[in-house]
Amino acid sequence: MKDKRALQKIRDEFHKFSIEKPLGFGRRWSVLPREKNDLLAHALRYLCESMQIDRAAVFFYDEVRQTLVARQLVDRADILPGEEEIAILPESPLARLLSGKRDYLIIDEPHYLAYVTLRAFGHIFGVLRVENVHHKRAFTDQDIPLLSDFAHELATAMHGLELAASEREQLAQMRAMHEVSNAIFRSLRLDEMLKSVAQSLIQQLGFDRVRLYLVNRDGEHLESVLTLDQRGQETVEKESFPLKRGVHPMVDLLLGKMSDERIEKYQRTILYLPLRTRDENMGILMVDNLLSQQEIPPEQMPILTAVAGQLGMAIKNARLFQGVEELSITDGLTGLYLLRYFRQRLKEEFYRAERTHGQLSLMILDIDHFKRINDTYGHQAGDTILTTVAERVLSNARKVDLTARYGGDEFVILLPDTSAEEALLLADRLHQAVSNESVILSNKNSVNLTVSIGVATYPTHAATIEELIKRADEALYWIKSHGRNRIRLYSFEIPSKI
Amino acid sequence: MASPIKLNLWVMPNAGFDTQRVMQKELAIFRKENPGYDVKLTVHPWHFAWDRLIAVAKHKDYRDPPDVVQIGGTWNTTLAALGALADITDNLDDIERTDIVRPVWNYCYEPTRTKAYSLPWFLDARVLYYRQDILSQLGLTPEDLGTWKGFREACERLQNSKLGKKYFALPLPGQKEGILIHDLAPWIWGAGGNFLSSDRHFAQFQEASSLKGIDFYFRMMVDHLIPLLGRDRFSTGDFFSGQFAFQVSGVWPINSFLNPKYAYYQPDVAKHYGISVFPSGPAGQVTYLGGSNLAIASASQHPHAAWKLIKFLTSVESQVRHSRQIGMLPSRYTALEELLSSAPARVAEVFRHSLRVARTLPCAETLGTIERIIGRSTQNLMAAVRENRYDESLMSHEVSVAAKEADYILSLYE
Numbered sequence: 005m006k007d008k009r010a011l012q013k014i015r016d017e018f019h020k021f022s023i024e025k026p027l028g029f030g031r032r033w034s035v036l037p038r039e040k041n042d043l044l045a046h047a048l049r050y051l052c053e054s055m056q057i058d059r060a061a062v063f064f065y066d067e068v069r070q071t072l073v074a075r076q077l078v079d080r081a082d083i084l085p086g087e088e089e090i091a092i093l094p095e096s097p098l099a100r101l102l103s104g105k106r107d108y109l110i111i112d113e114p115h116y117l118a119y120v121t122l123r124a125f126g127h128i129f130g131v132l133r134v135e136n137v138h139h140k141r142a143f144t145d146q147d148i149p150l151l152s153d154f155a156h157e158l159a160t161a162m163h164g165l166e167l168a169a170s171e172r173e174q175l176a177q178m179r180a181m182h183e184v185s186n187a188i189f190r191s192l193r194l195d196e197m198l199k200s201v202a203q204s205l206i207q208q209l210g211f212d213r214v215r216l217y218l219v220n221r222d223g224e225h226l227e228s229v230l231t232l233d234q235r236g237q238e239t240v241e242k243e244s245f246p247l248k249r250g251v252h253p254m255v256d257l258l259l260g261k262m263s264d265e266r267i268e269k270y271q272r273t274i275l276y277l278p279l280r281t282r283d284e285n286m287g288i289l290m291v292d293n294l295l296s297q298q299e300i301p302p303e304q305m306p307i308l309t310a311v312a313g314q315l316g317m318a319i320k321n322a323r324l325f326q327g328v329e330e331l332s333i334t335d336g337l338t339g340l341y342l343l344r345y346f347r348q349r350l351k352e353e354f355y356r357a358e359r360t361h362g363q364l365s366l367m368i369l370d371i372d373h374f375k376r377i378n379d380t381y382g383h384q385a386g387d388t389i390l391t392t393v394a395e396r397v398l399s400n401a402r403k404v405d406l407t408a409r410y411g412g413d414e415f416v417i418l419l420p421d422t423s424a425e426e427a428l429l430l431a432d433r434l435h436q437a438v439s440n441e442s443v444i445l446s447n448k449n450s451v452n453l454t455v456s457i458g459v460a461t462y463p464t465h466a467a468t469i470e471e472l473i474k475r476a477d478e479a480l481y482w483i484k485s486h487g488r489n490r491i492r493l494y495s496f497e498i499p500s501k502i
Numbered sequence: 503m504a505s506p507i508k509l510n511l512w513v514m515p516n517a518g519f520d521t522q523r524v525m526q527k528e529l530a531i532f533r534k535e536n537p538g539y540d541v542k543l544t545v546h547p548w549h550f551a552w553d554r555l556i557a558v559a560k561h562k563d564y565r566d567p568p569d570v571v572q573i574g575g576t577w578n579t580t581l582a583a584l585g586a587l588a589d590i591t592d593n594l595d596d597i598e599r600t601d602i603v604r605p606v607w608n609y610c611y612e613p614t615r616t617k618a619y620s621l622p623w624f625l626d627a628r629v630l631y632y633r634q635d636i637l638s639q640l641g642l643t644p645e646d647l648g649t650w651k652g653f654r655e656a657c658e659r660l661q662n663s664k665l666g667k668k669y670f671a672l673p674l675p676g677q678k679e680g681i682l683i684h685d686l687a688p689w690i691w692g693a694g695g696n697f698l699s700s701d702r703h704f705a706q707f708q709e710a711s712s713l714k715g716i717d718f719y720f721r722m723m724v725d726h727l728i729p730l731l732g733r734d735r736f737s738t739g740d741f742f743s744g745q746f747a748f749q750v751s752g753v754w755p756i757n758s759f760l761n762p763k764y765a766y767y768q769p770d771v772a773k774h775y776g777i778s779v780f781p782s783g784p785a786g787q788v789t790y791l792g793g794s795n796l797a798i799a800s801a802s803q804h805p806h807a808a809w810k811l812i813k814f815l816t817s818v819e820s821q822v823r824h825s826r827q828i829g830m831l832p833s834r835y836t837a838l839e840e841l842l843s844s845a846p847a848r849v850a851e852v853f854r855h856s857l858r859v860a861r862t863l864p865c866a867e868t869l870g871t872i873e874r875i876i877g878r879s880t881q882n883l884m885a886a887v888r889e890n891r892y893d894e895s896l897m898s899h900e901v902s903v904a905a906k907e908a909d910y911i912l913s914l915y916e
Contacts, residue, residue, distance in 0.1 A: 069679070073549075074547075079519070082522075091731060093732065210560040210561075212584060233583070233584075233585075234559065234560065234583075234584045234585050235583075235584070235585035236585075266907070266910045269907070270910075270911075273871075274914070292914070294868060294871055294911065294914065294915065295580050295583055295584055295867055295868065295870070295871075295915070296556040296559075296560070296580075296584055297552075297870050297871060297874070298553075298556060
């Protein structure tokens with residue numbers, strides 16, 4: 005007959021653990037470590053003490069590897085740091101225990117141990133092992149009822165812990181979903197939005213790395229645009245794949261091919277999520293836990309799928325916004341910035357140079373005899389000349405320089421943080437780039453172009469924005485009155501136009 | 503008086519169930535020498551330690567994070583890439599760098615070798631143990647074990663003798679299914695093979711020379727020279743428990759298996775054990791060098807104090823004491839020489855020579871995943887051995903599939 009008082013004591017002991025205790029722990033690990041170990045350690049210590057048992061251990065069953073893995077080992081009051089695994093051979097006594105064909109197993113001298121199944125709500129998830137290694141006292145059938153009750157209470161308590169953890173997990177999922185959605189709609193600027201989403205995915209879902217690939221604007225390539233890792237570091241390595249089947253499994257996936265052996269094999273640690281709108285492939289979101297070797301929990305899949313859906317649409321919107329923004333600040337013919345935007349940027353750069361005691365140069369470039377070309381070959385030819393000059397200037401200017409269309413055949417180039425000497429070198433480069441090759445017009449005529457470039461620098465030549473523009477213009481005027489086709493840095497010897 | 507700075511130290515069970523006792527002795531000396539510091543010690547089994555370090559790295563609000571952590575040498579690069587470890591490059595000016603056993607520096611830096619994240623604590627340099635009494639009964643000398651061929655012939659002679667009913671030849675390196683990359687390494691390298699290309703962009707363990715080494719090792723299983731669980735007799739024992747004639751190991755267990763006071767002491771083994779350098783393969787003599795490092799967790803609130811503790815634990819005096827207890831070799835030449843000066847001449851000579859021919863595994867961020875791929879592949883090969891399906895073409899196919907998988911993983915990170 006079972007000892008009811010002993011059983012009640014066991015139950016009381018387990019009730020000391022409030023399974024509602026908030027864990028305050030990282031979401032992916034909320035089920036596994038610490039608290040469950042605390043429960044096990046406390047329970048096994050209690051068992052050793054109350055039943056005068058030398059050593060107790062809980063083993064969880066790994067069905068895939070058919071192995072019992074020690075979760076907690078206690079030697080009377082001490083937690084042992086050892087590792088132990090028991091391979092389960094078919095038809096072995098432990099295999100019968102785990103299949104539910106028997107409830108306990110006593111192994112006599114010289115081992116003095118007993119195994120009891122850990123069963124809760126019909127599911128066996130491991131075994132409790134007790135040993136009398138020090139006392140060398142064998143377990144008997146009389147010990148089993150109390151051990152079974154203990155094992156059942158322990159299994160039930162662990163199940164309760166898992167349920168509580170699962171509830172918290174669901175709450176955490178909702179919070180993560182909310183946070184990532186917020187990140188998607190935080191900005192309409194594409195770069196900012198993508199970075200914000202990547203950061204949020206790493207912070208909320210704990211991925212090792214997030215990568216984003218977007219279909220480029222001509223729709224012909226899938227290009228990497230962002231890689232962010234757990235340390236918050238962005239990697240700059242660029243990848244580009246033609247958007248054709250068979251080039252890369254990621255491209256195939258985006259184009260609708262569902263199965264790829266490599267992608268499938270690693271789908272628990274690397275996920276590729278196509279980003280689509282109803283009628284357009286936008287890119288791929290790739291998340292992975294390859295370094296940490298932690299499986300991506302299935303509970304995260306709904307979040308990731310929803311995020312991918314929202315992100316596809318958000319990218320499309322951001323690109324539309326970017327397009328509208330570009331239309332309002334760029335010249336339709338040359339693609340160069342309009343003067344209004346240029347002035348705004350000039351102001352910003354000028355104030356920065358003032359504040360930091362830096363330098364700032366400005367060039368005005370004029371196409372020599374443009375009116376004559378226009379009159380001779382027509383307006384279409386004039387447009388070709390303007391576009392060609394714009395292309396040549398853009399491809400020879402530095403990334404930090406800002407080029408705008410200044411008027412009919414004049415261009416203005418802002419050179420932040422640039423001295424007069426450096427500006428002259430750049431002016432020379434532009435002068436050669438534009439003048440070296442003739443331009444072929446649509447009627448197969450070719451025109452040899454030359455340009456004149458006036459340069460001025462803050463603070464060497466000017467104290468204000470207007471003065472800076474005026475000085476560059478005066479340098480240009482001087483060239484024009486001295487035969488054109490050259491560059492000239494402003495000098496105070498140049499007489500003022502006015 | 504200000505309260506002491508409390509440091510959290512996480513280690514693995516380097517001295518088994520005795521780890522707490524062994525480490526507490528060391529820490530008592532540290533506390534005595536550094537009155538302003540206290541240390542809380544936690545011993546994590548290896549398989550929990552990884553998950554916990556990852557949890558600390560990914561959750562900035564982890565309660566009670568560690569300050570100093572023991573890591574497997576091959577974990578350094580990956581944990582650094584995950585932001586789990588603090589950069590200790592500048593701290594290295596504080597130690598005598600040339601005193602650290604040179605090849606294990608590979609386990610301290612990230613692949614570009616600009617930043618260091620951990621400092622070697624102790625080493626695992628693989629040697630071959632053998633039973634002198636068994637060898638002489640077989641009419642062999644230790645010199646006969648000098649090459650793969652000689653070693654295999656010794657195993658065969660044992661198996662075909664009456665002694666073969668009492669002793670197995672060579673145990674599997676672990677109870678787990680599959681062969682770890684550490685255990686496969688000397689066979690692959692000894693045959694002239696490699697795991698990865700030097701730029702870490704491609705797998706090389708599927709190349710002809712690597713396959714030669716893998717085949718040699720698995721042929722030992724096919725021919726029952728390395729018994730397999732479930733096919734040969736069930737055994738979880740090893741050389742030191744007296745059931746095997748040979749064993750490849752990186753431990754010199756002076757305080758455990760070779761100590762008469764130890765619970766599992768086997769007088770026959772202690773009396774008759776011999777030690778030799780890992781046998782030479784067709785491409786020459788090489789062995790595996792691994793070990794454990796100490797690092798400052800990036801979550802540490804006391805990085806300066808943490809470095810103080812690392813400096814103490816890696817000091818010559820502490821390393822000698824600790825190594826005597828756990829049986830691993832110190833990572834500093836001075837400590838190593840002090841330890842080996844009290845060892846039998848043959849033991850000292852073999853370990854010294856082994857360190858000269860030892861190699862380390864490549865420092866790839868994805869090494870852990872590649873280890874798993876190789877582990878799975880060797881598991882399949884072991885199943886094939888058990889089911890009498892193993893042959894060279896099956897092995898070559900299995901390994902080349904694994905190599906393609908590794909290439910895919912490398913293409914994503916390295």
